[in-house]
Amino acid sequence: MRQTRRARAKARHTGSLAVFPGSFDPITNGHLDIIERSLSVFDQVVVAILVNLEKSPLFSVEERVEIIRETYRKQPRVRVETFTGLLVDYAERVGATVIVRGLRAISDFEYEFQMALMNRRLDPRIETVFMMPAEGYSYVSSRLVKEVFQLGGGVSALVPPVVERRLRDKYRDRTSPRPRGERARRRVR
Numbered sequence: 001m002r003q004t005r006r007a008r009a010k011a012r013h014t015g016s017l018a019v020f021p022g023s024f025d026p027i028t029n030g031h032l033d034i035i036e037r038s039l040s041v042f043d044q045v046v047v048a049i050l051v052n053l054e055k056s057p058l059f060s061v062e063e064r065v066e067i068i069r070e071t072y073r074k075q076p077r078v079r080v081e082t083f084t085g086l087l088v089d090y091a092e093r094v095g096a097t098v099i100v101r102g103l104r105a106i107s108d109f110e111y112e113f114q115m116a117l118m119n120r121r122l123d124p125r126i127e128t129v130f131m132m133p134a135e136g137y138s139y140v141s142s143r144l145v146k147e148v149f150q151l152g153g154g155v156s157a158l159v160p161p162v163v164e165r166r167l168r169d170k171y172r173d174r175t176s177p178r179p180r181g182e183r184a185r186r187r188v189r
């Protein structure tokens, strides 16, 4: 009997699989918190980076893949991939039945609710599961991390070390000052 694409994808892995989609420009500790929580519920998590040609991101898709792979190099249950097109089609291709999204605050709710219902309409077999990060990350977003770093604020508590390093590399040739924490440390030496 001819196997469907979903059955073939399912046969490739055992256990439960969730997709955690996003732009991740860059990944923050809030995202890592959601991935950790997902790993306590699902056997495997695919971090799926949207290739969005309409946006002009700070980090290229390749850089974002590298960053997240480096962050999870010792965690075989996390996979990093990119996707284009509809998220539900991608989930179907990899054999996932769950999409995980983080909900930081009420302000996230409307957009997330719309997306979840649209995705359900597109493919009722795929369920969206919302997870709340630790309260300490409720205000953390990729956009604010970039803005704060660019303006000289410290972000080391908000992103994994690899992201801070990459941010420093990115802005080294730009006019931005070094993060405030680093400047202060250098002064006392």
Ligand code: PNS
Binding pocket: 021, 022, 023, 024, 050, 085, 086, 087, 088, 114, 115, 116, 118, 119
């Ligand atoms: O991190 P983001 O930018 O909030 O992630 C948004 C993302 C990537 C989850 C969303 O834009 C998406 O799923 N895009 C894929 C296109 C798609 O499926 N659109 C219909 C969903 S309602």
